[in-house]
Amino acid sequence: MSEAQKPAVRELPYVMAINEGIREVLREQEDAFIAGEDVAIAGSVYGYCAGLLDEFGEDRVVDTPISEKGIMGLGVGASATGCRPIIDLMFMDFIGECMDEIANQMAKMRFMFGGKATLPVTVLTMGGAGGSLAAQHSQSLEAWLAHLPGMKVCMPSDAYDAKGMIISACRDDNPVFVVLNKASLAMTMEVPEGPYEVPLGEACVRRQGSNLTIVAFGRMVHEAMAAADQLKDLGIDAEVIDARSVQPFDTETVVKSIKKTHRALVIHEAVKFGGIGGEITAQIQEEAFDYLDAPVMRVAAPFSPVPFSPALEQVYIPNADSIIAKVKETLEL
Amino acid sequence: MLAAKKKPAAKKTPAKKKAAPKAKKAAAKAKKAPAKKAPARKAKGPSEKTLKELHLKMVRIRRFEESAGKMMEDGKIPGALHLYVGQEAVAAGVMQHLSNQDWITSTHRGHGHLVAKGGEFKPMFAELFGRATGYCKGKGGSMHISSMDLGMLGANGIVGGGPPIAMGAAFSNKFRRNKNVAVAFFGDGASNEGSVHEAANMAALYKLPCIFVCENNGYGEYTAQSRHQAIVDVADRAAGYGMPGVICDGMDVMAVYEAAGEAIERARKGGGPTLLECKTYRYYDHVGVRGMGLNYRTDEEIEAWKKKDAIEGFEKRLKQLGVMTEKQIKTVHAAVEKDVDEAIEFANESPYPEADTLLDNVYNEKGA
Numbered sequence: 001m002s003e004a005q006k007p008a009v010r011e012l013p014y015v016m017a018i019n020e021g022i023r024e025v026l027r028e029q030e031d032a033f034i035a036g037e038d039v040a041i042a043g044s045v046y047g048y049c050a051g052l053l054d055e056f057g058e059d060r061v062v063d064t065p066i067s068e069k070g071i072m073g074l075g076v077g078a079s080a081t082g083c084r085p086i087i088d089l090m091f092m093d094f095i096g097e098c099m100d101e102i103a104n105q106m107a108k109m110r111f112m113f114g115g116k117a118t119l120p121v122t123v124l125t126m127g128g129a130g131g132s133l134a135a136q137h138s139q140s141l142e143a144w145l146a147h148l149p150g151m152k153v154c155m156p157s158d159a160y161d162a163k164g165m166i167i168s169a170c171r172d173d174n175p176v177f178v179v180l181n182k183a184s185l186a187m188t189m190e191v192p193e194g195p196y197e198v199p200l201g202e203a204c205v206r207r208q209g210s211n212l213t214i215v216a217f218g219r220m221v222h223e224a225m226a227a228a229d230q231l232k233d234l235g236i237d238a239e240v241i242d243a244r245s246v247q248p249f250d251t252e253t254v255v256k257s258i259k260k261t262h263r264a265l266v267i268h269e270a271v272k273f274g275g276i277g278g279e280i281t282a283q284i285q286e287e288a289f290d291y292l293d294a295p296v297m298r299v300a301a302p303f304s305p306v307p308f309s310p311a312l313e314q315v316y317i318p319n320a321d322s323i324i325a326k327v328k329e330t331l332e333l
Numbered sequence: 334m335l336a337a338k339k340k341p342a343a344k345k346t347p348a349k350k351k352a353a354p355k356a357k358k359a360a361a362k363a364k365k366a367p368a369k370k371a372p373a374r375k376a377k378g379p380s381e382k383t384l385k386e387l388h389l390k391m392v393r394i395r396r397f398e399e400s401a402g403k404m405m406e407d408g409k410i411p412g413a414l415h416l417y418v419g420q421e422a423v424a425a426g427v428m429q430h431l432s433n434q435d436w437i438t439s440t441h442r443g444h445g446h447l448v449a450k451g452g453e454f455k456p457m458f459a460e461l462f463g464r465a466t467g468y469c470k471g472k473g474g475s476m477h478i479s480s481m482d483l484g485m486l487g488a489n490g491i492v493g494g495g496p497p498i499a500m501g502a503a504f505s506n507k508f509r510r511n512k513n514v515a516v517a518f519f520g521d522g523a524s525n526e527g528s529v530h531e532a533a534n535m536a537a538l539y540k541l542p543c544i545f546v547c548e549n550n551g552y553g554e555y556t557a558q559s560r561h562q563a564i565v566d567v568a569d570r571a572a573g574y575g576m577p578g579v580i581c582d583g584m585d586v587m588a589v590y591e592a593a594g595e596a597i598e599r600a601r602k603g604g605g606p607t608l609l610e611c612k613t614y615r616y617y618d619h620v621g622v623r624g625m626g627l628n629y630r631t632d633e634e635i636e637a638w639k640k641k642d643a644i645e646g647f648e649k650r651l652k653q654l655g656v657m658t659e660k661q662i663k664t665v666h667a668a669v670e671k672d673v674d675e676a677i678e679f680a681n682e683s684p685y686p687e688a689d690t691l692l693d694n695v696y697n698e699k700g701a
């Protein structure tokens with residue numbers, strides 16, 4: 001591609017990258033629409049649907065009642081019958097309201113029908129803690145979703161990936177959850193104009209290193225990068241992998257890295273017990289046991305609901321400091 | 334309602350009553366189904382003591398919420414704060430009939446319910462400030478504020494989260510053969526959650542002492558009621574559940590007091606649940622005071638509702654009835670303000686929870 005043909009690149013916050021991702025999809029796919037609580041007139045409570053109603057009209061940007069089971073069912077029924085719905089679920093915590101539609105209908109219908117049904121539905125939802133939104137508005141429940149055969153789950157950590165993964169998800173002919181992060185909404189970076197894909201199921205090496213592999217999910221990628229910077233001063237050269245997708249998970253990229261570093265640390269914001277880190281750790285020891293010089297370690301939230309008080313929430317969420325402490329333990333420093 | 338008439342169940346389902354008929358629509362409806370005026374429960378109206386308590390409850394809620402809004406804007410309160418200003422008459426009118434042994438479930442907009450249930454300002458502000466001295470030791474915050482001692486089963490971050498819990502509490506009351514009731518507060522927006530329908534159906538089926546109080550303030554977040562449901566009166570749904578549906582003016586504390594009184598008395602006597610819809614309005618934005626600055630309702634609409642302000646209207650009435658003088662009213666406000674100031678000072682000086690309390694109360698270690 002010549003310089004002149006390259007799409008323009010500008011600084012864009014995560015929230016606007018989401019907006020552009022949805023916009024590109026609605027432009028290219030006639031059968032696509034977005035439905036959710038306060039997406040149309042209000043432009044979503046996060047602002048990422050701003051301007052969509054004006055551009056695409058009420059038929060394609062649909063305000064719904066507060067009826068999550070209904071909204072998710074809308075996504076199942078409409079996608080199975082010819083539409084390409086984008087369903088907006090304001091907070092990830094609300095999957096509890098509509099888990100049957102997700103787990104028993106959306107994820108399984110194709111399989112149960114012997115491959116005769118196709119469900120090209122994308123669900124956008126917002127996870128993560130950090131704003132004192134307490135126990136029912138701060139959770140990271142990606143492991144619940146990744147446990148469902150038939151469901152794809154991705155967690156874009158930055159603006160570029162948010163836009164590209166929304167586009168990939170909507171072009172995919174499977175149900176895909178795009179788990180966004182509310183604490184990342186204002187983070188800016190260079191994002192190209194126009195449509196592009198960030199492939200689902202492919203991890204990305206964010207930083208090369210030789211002493212240790214850190215695998216991080218969602219916003220934790222930034223904490224891992226900050227930790228890696230500080231670790232460098234201690235003479236530790238960490239490789240940081242942004243998992244990007246939870247289901248399918250890119251084991252290959254992780255294993256390749258571990259063959260080089262011989263140590264691994266997995267980081268996520270969800271609670272440690274039953275978190276996706278346990279699965280990744282198991283896969284690493286299945287595929288790369290002979291290359292490991294130390295047990296695979298994890299940094300994750302303690303086993304409690306997310307607390308309200310900032311004093312407790314700060315302690316609760318994994319950060320660069322807790323990552324560094326764990327790295328020192330892994331390397332027996 | 335019309336459909337219900339055709340069904341045999343209609344016999345068991347008392348017609349929707351208008352406790353306080355509202356303008357045009359009410360009149361039009363009245364022709365279809367003559368509105369039964371709620372019969373006065375007692376020959377004489379409520380006692381002076383009751384009137385004064387209703388007033389105090391409303392003033393306490395208003396002052397608490399106004400100050401909480403300021404504290405949030407000053408950065409003292411983290412997270413999301415949904416304020417109750419404008420809707421005071423509902424919480425006050427209902428709670429006047431309840432004791433600490435009666436349960437309520439609340440919503441994300443829950444401070445007013447707790448204040449009316451007897452909540453103290455100090456642990457309330459401390460909770461909103463995220464301090465260890467709060468009602469929930471700083472773990473719940475505004476959206477989960479609660480007091481089991483006062484019979485308050487929590488604000489709720491999940492819209493429609495309360496009604497099934499209230500139904501369960503009412504089941505418990507019936508099971509344990511006491512005369513206590515459970516009241517579920519929920520919004521017009523919440524009335525579209527499946528959980529509300531399931532709870533209402535079960536409450537009617539089991540004839541539980543449960544009162545479903547829908548605070549219809551015309552909006553679910555930024556979506557007007559006409560854009561989230563095809564009905565005007567949520568109370569219409571009562572017929573479908575098999576319970577009486579009552580509409581009352583939620584800006585008139587006496588109307589709420591009377592309608593709620595009747596429903597609660599019936600429930601205590603084993604008469605089963607009621608759906609009580611209170612038409613009301615929130616003055617502030619959905620979250621915080623000014624919110625996101627979206628233009629989803631007009632200034633004229635807000636001003637028109639403020640003209641019906643529950644507290645101002647009731648104070649006029651109290652003076653007319655000779656129950657309170659202007660001076661006495663001012664004294665009440667001043668005393669409540671003092672309470673607020675002291676509570677804020679208390680909250681400010683309270684410690685944050687210690688990090689090592691994080692894992693406390695995930696399980697009941699004593700019961701294990």
Ligand SMILES: Cc1ncc(C[n+]2csc(CCOP(=O)(O)OP(=O)(O)O)c2C)c(N)n1
Pocket residue numbers: 037066068090094097440441442490491492493519520521522523524550552553554619
């Ligand atoms: C299950 C669920 N869905 C959505 C939300 C987000 N939300 C919080 S408050 C609210 C509006 C509720 O409207 P209504 O029930 O009328 O109560 P009001 O805010 O008017 O008091 C919404 C959509 C939520 N907290 N929980």
Ligand SMILES: [Mg+2]
Pocket residue numbers: 520521522548549550551552553554
């Ligand atoms: Mg409402």
